[in-house]
Amino acid sequence: MKRAGFLVALVLAISLGSSPAYGAGGPCLDFDSITGGCPTSSGSINDGSVDINAHTGGSTDGDGGASDGGGDGGEAGGGDAAPPPDLIINPAVGDDGVDVSLRTLTGGDGDGGSVTCGAIVDCTPQEPTPPTVVTLDDIASFRPTTPSQTMEPDGWAVIGLPANFFTIAAAETEAGTLLGFDARVRFTPVGYSWASSDGASASSGTGGASWAALGVPEFTATPTSLTFTTTGRITVSASVDYAAEFSFAGQPWRPIAGTLTVSANDIIVTAAQAETVLVARDCVRNPSGPGC
Amino acid sequence: MAYRDCMRAASHRYTLLGAVLLATGLSTVALGGCAASPKPLPSASSTPSATPVFASDEEALAAAEEAYAAYQKVSDEVGHDGGTRPERYEAVAIGEALENALKNASQYRDAGATLIGSTSFSTQELQTAEYAKSEALEIVLYVCDDVSLADIVDETGTSIVKPDRQTVLPFVLTVVGSADQLQVSEKVLWDGKNFCP
Numbered sequence: 001m002k003r004a005g006f007l008v009a010l011v012l013a014i015s016l017g018s019s020p021a022y023g024a025g026g027p028c029l030d031f032d033s034i035t036g037g038c039p040t041s042s043g044s045i046n047d048g049s050v051d052i053n054a055h056t057g058g059s060t061d062g063d064g065g066a067s068d069g070g071g072d073g074g075e076a077g078g079g080d081a082a083p084p085p086d087l088i089i090n091p092a093v094g095d096d097g098v099d100v101s102l103r104t105l106t107g108g109d110g111d112g113g114s115v116t117c118g119a120i121v122d123c124t125p126q127e128p129t130p131p132t133v134v135t136l137d138d139i140a141s142f143r144p145t146t147p148s149q150t151m152e153p154d155g156w157a158v159i160g161l162p163a164n165f166f167t168i169a170a171a172e173t174e175a176g177t178l179l180g181f182d183a184r185v186r187f188t189p190v191g192y193s194w195a196s197s198d199g200a201s202a203s204s205g206t207g208g209a210s211w212a213a214l215g216v217p218e219f220t221a222t223p224t225s226l227t228f229t230t231t232g233r234i235t236v237s238a239s240v241d242y243a244a245e246f247s248f249a250g251q252p253w254r255p256i257a258g259t260l261t262v263s264a265n266d267i268i269v270t271a272a273q274a275e276t277v278l279v280a281r282d283c284v285r286n287p288s289g290p291g292c
Numbered sequence: 293m294a295y296r297d298c299m300r301a302a303s304h305r306y307t308l309l310g311a312v313l314l315a316t317g318l319s320t321v322a323l324g325g326c327a328a329s330p331k332p333l334p335s336a337s338s339t340p341s342a343t344p345v346f347a348s349d350e351e352a353l354a355a356a357e358e359a360y361a362a363y364q365k366v367s368d369e370v371g372h373d374g375g376t377r378p379e380r381y382e383a384v385a386i387g388e389a390l391e392n393a394l395k396n397a398s399q400y401r402d403a404g405a406t407l408i409g410s411t412s413f414s415t416q417e418l419q420t421a422e423y424a425k426s427e428a429l430e431i432v433l434y435v436c437d438d439v440s441l442a443d444i445v446d447e448t449g450t451s452i453v454k455p456d457r458q459t460v461l462p463f464v465l466t467v468v469g470s471a472d473q474l475q476v477s478e479k480v481l482w483d484g485k486n487f488c489p
Contacts, residue, residue, distance in 0.1 A: 028386070028461070028481035029396040030367045034439045036457025038481055131408065
């Protein structure tokens with residue numbers, strides 16, 4: 001409100017200044033100029049005028065005298081040739097009773113008095129509020145429990161036959177301090193993957209399960225099974241992708257962009273060739289038979 | 293190849309012409325070559341009425357200075373002649389300035405005074421310059437009249453100049469008119485602080 005008052009005062013002052021009554025002085029005929037009959041120019045600075053350096057016309061300005069006048073008036077005192085010092089004095093008074101002087105003309109944002117604290121401007125310092133956006137980097141101190149993987153057959157596999165891997169991971173919630181606030185972070189496994197050192201890989205949205213649990217015969221291919229092509233010791237690594245959410249005390253859960261990949265334990269698999277031979281009896285009946 | 297280059301140059305410079313030549317027959321160009329390139333067509337884009345009278349504030353200020361110099365010259369002449377034939381002012385002043393100039397002349401006559409020497413002025417600063425319309429020019433400038441080389445004597449030849457007079461006086465000058473004729477319309481003493489050097 002005060003600022004609006006200043007603006008009005010400023011516009012008023014400019015319009016007064018651009019009226020034909022530039023100085024308050026009289027005509028001062030040439031005769032009097034020469035004889036000394038004109039009033040002597042005083043040192044008074046309260047002459048009730050505003051210096052307006054309006055430049056209109058030109059090739060593009062057209063008739064924009066009003067806006068040009070305001071703009072150039074604002075820089076009274078600057079420019080190539082400084083105007084007479086008294087020309088920039090402005091006796092207009094703002095709403096707060098302060099003279100609208102050069103400072104207002106050049107002020108840009110203005111210096112219009114004090115700010116009133118209230119509905120619009122809240123001067124009371126606020127308690128810092130927790131952020132609503134958190135990144136995976138922010139939750140570096142929160143980590144889910146390392147998932148564990150198992151396989152069947154336990155520790156060995158037959159070349160060309162699927163070996164079944166499954167990883168156990170669960171959603172979990174951890175409490176702690178996040179960005180200086182009490183918070184909880186919840187991890188939910190959303191993806192599982194396996195990779196072997198011989199190049200086999202698998203990924204699944206579930207952790208997989210044993211053949212028995214799936215109700216399928218042994219050496220059946222499952223979404224989480226790997227089939228090796230080379231013999232020897234093969235390292236199988238597994239990892240779990242977790243989605244993360246956070247919640248500051250008393251606030252709803254909010255998702256964190258991206259997923260957090262956590263490695264499970266590695267499994268060393270001995271992969272071997274298997275050859276089928278016809279035998280007359282099983283190993284119980286003939287413990288010394290081939291393969292027994 | 294030469295023909296093509298020639299055509300390209302010609303059509304680049306005079307697109308319209310190139311089109312005409314193409315329509316009337318390529319052989320003309322081929323035979324004539326570049327040497328036959330005709331004169332450029334006159335530009336149709338000149339619209340003088342829309343062009344400001346002055347290209348810049350500086351030009352406007354210079355024109356105003358010229359108008360005031362003419363005014364001052366006439367004023368000096370009238371003063372030299374003791375205020376006679378004041379109608380000379382009509383060529384250089386208008387409105388309020390003319391009224392005052394005529395009063396000025398009568399002041400000479402009334403006092404039986406004559407100007408000796410001459411006055412001069414320097415421009416302090418341009419205040420405003422309105423010159424978008426050539427028929428309604430208005431330039432306001434701050435000038436400093438220098439009367440140090442001017443003296444006014446009465447019939448007896450005695451100077452009637454105050455010994456402690458101010459020799460450089462600040463004025464706000466308004467010059468109006470058209471591009472053909474600029475006249476001083478107002479000349480007001482600046483009664484604030486003297487901005488003259």
